[in-house]
Amino acid sequence: MDLSCFKAYDLRGRVPDQLNPELAERIGRAYVDLTAAKRVVVGYDIRLSSPEIATALSAGLKAAGADVYDIGLCGTEQVYFATSYYNMDGGIMVTASHNPKDHNGMKLVGPESRPISSDNGLNTLRDRVHGPFEDAPTFGRSECLTIEVDYINHLLGLVDEGALSPLKIVVNAGNGGAGPVIDALARRLPFEFVRLHHQPDGHFPNGVPNPLLEENRAVTAEAVLREGADMGIAWDGDYDRCFFFDEKGRFIEGYYIVGLLADQFLRKMGGGRIIHDPRLTWNTRDLVQAAGGKAIECKTGHAFIKQRMRDEDALYGGEMSAHHYFRDFAYCDSGMIPWLLVAERLCQSGQTLSSLIDARIEAYPASGExxxxxxxxxxxxxxxxxxxxxxxxxxxxxxxxxxxxxxxxxxxxxxxxxxxxxxxxxxxxxxxxxxxxxxxxxxxxxxxxxx
Missing domain, CATH: 3.30.310.50 (Alpha-D-phosphohexomutase, C-terminal domain)
Structure with missing residues (x-):
């Protein structure tokens, strides 16, 4: 059996030779063997192969005796949210994020949405996939779990809704999964959204959603200028990362967003600890110190940052790769919370996004990776x-x-x-x-x- 889809932090591989329903079913069985989970959240992204793989995964989980709580088409952060918010034993998201459209994968978490990576169980799960397996005396059941109301309320609970005022925002979902969440938020927000590539479509008619690629940025930048928008936001396929464009259509490096979000959180909370990666640091340290916080350097990678945040009870953690982690989101990464916080800052300050960022670029110019x-x-x-x-x-x-x-x-x-x-x-x-x-x-x- 080809198990090359097992990586350091998750599973990624081509369908069907590296990941397929048979392997997915075995992963479900091995997950329960490894974790003894009784209640597991399962969600999947917009890829064409995702429903079939999620169904096979759920069959394996149930055969091993676990109840499956199916949240359906979603983003990775919604699996994190549902697992922690509803006190589940674990969660699995079927996604390959920004990989090519013929790929798929999985991201696995345990209780409290703690990540399962190669250093704490993923390699053991890989080795267990070969079997043999016995069916549980009692099969688990499957239940559809609707989380939208609780999830949207939780997102908006992290900003001051009363401070929000009309903004015009270009949003580019890249035909990934972010569009439906924007539509749900739009009903509660005073913002005008200009929607690009909005409909979820696993054929990826406009290319695989990966805004880190320069060739994918122009459509968002041009729309910001054309519409006279206050900012632009683009997401990857499972929208656990978001990317920013200022009102001039300029793509903003993730490094400067880390500093902006750290500053915003410390202003709201009156101090606290902030975790950052070691690649670029001076801007973040400067802003954190000025806002009365403590900056703590941590090895790059979501498993390392999430654990260090728990150890330090940190408010926020940020990587320049556009992964942003929040204590009040189970220490997990979200692609929705960052842009809500930036919008809140624009409304509170009356400043443009470029004016907030320009001063930081001037103070700490960086090469980019x-x-x-x-x-x-x-x-x-x-x-x-x-x-x-x-x-x-x-x-x-x-x-x-x-x-x-x-x-x-x-x-x-x-x-x-x-x-x-x-x-x-x-x-x-x-x-x-x-x-x-x-x-x-x-x-x-x-x-x-x-x-």
Whole structure:
């Protein structure tokens, strides 16, 4: 049996050779064997293969004795929400997020929507999938669970509805699952929505929804300018990430959104802890300190950040990859809460999104993430540390290599899944220095890769 769909944090693979109904049914049985869950939430995204895979998964769960609470077509965050809000034993979302349309996958959680990853059970589940299995003495039952009202109320409970005023917002669901949630929110909000690629469609007629790809951004940016909108928002397929465009149609790097959301939460809560990844940090640290909070650095990856947030009772955690985590959302990531908080800030401040972001870009210009394929990522990172570490103010290894100087810093880390290194560089208010050091590092990396 091909089990290559099992990854570090979830399952992803081509249908039907890497993931199919037979394997999905076995995963359901193995999940109950592993967790002893009695009540499991199951949801699925808009991919054409998702209903069949979800049905097979549910059959396996029920054969192993678990009751299935089917929330139907949804986003990943709704499985997280339902699992925690209704005190279920676990939840499984059938999704491949932004992967090609012939792929599918699963994201698995336990009680309180705690992630099940390779370091805490996913590898054991993979090994258990081979069987053998025995049916439970009593099969589980299946029940449709309608969560929309509770979910929408919970989202809106995180913002001050009374502070919201009319805004014009371009929303691009990318034919993924975000459209129905926007429609439900629209009935409660004073915003005018300009809808793009709004209908869920697993054929992905406008391409796979992945706003991180530059070629996918133009349609949202152009609509913001054409409509005179206050901002634009685009989501990936299962809308656990959202991406922002200001009123000028400019795509905003996720790094600056992390700082904005941290600042907004600390203003609302009067202080607290904020978790951030090590790739780009100075802007976030600066804003958190100014707002009376404490910034805590954590290894990149949702399982690491969610656990650290629980350990620290942190209000919010953010990654520059557009994953945003919230204490009051079971410490899970959401693609809906971030834009609601940004809209709240625009209404409260009367400022434009560009004016909020421009000052931060000027204070801490950043390179954006630069990826390079190399033969030996670990050796390359060691070579760069040898070159830059001796004269640095500090050197850290929370995630890859972080090196800080007085006026600039960088992080160089390797991918978990491919022979790639990822570079991020930032400076203190000096865009020329940031660009100079970025080119210098890329040259050093190229030379080190040849040695």
């Amino acid at each position: 630069i990826n390079r394929t190399v033969d030996d990522p670990a050796r390359l990172i060691e070579a760069i540390e040898e070159i830059y570490g001796a004269d640095a103010v500090s050197v850290g290894h929370v995630d890859g290599l972080s090196v800080e100087f007085e006026r600039w810093r960088f992080n160089l880390r390797m991918s978990n899944t491919e022979p790639v290194v990822r570079l991020n560089v930032e400076s203190r208010g000096d865009i020329a220095l940031m660009k100079e050091k970025t080119m210098e590092l890329l040259t050093a990396m190229e030379q080190a890769g040849r040695n």
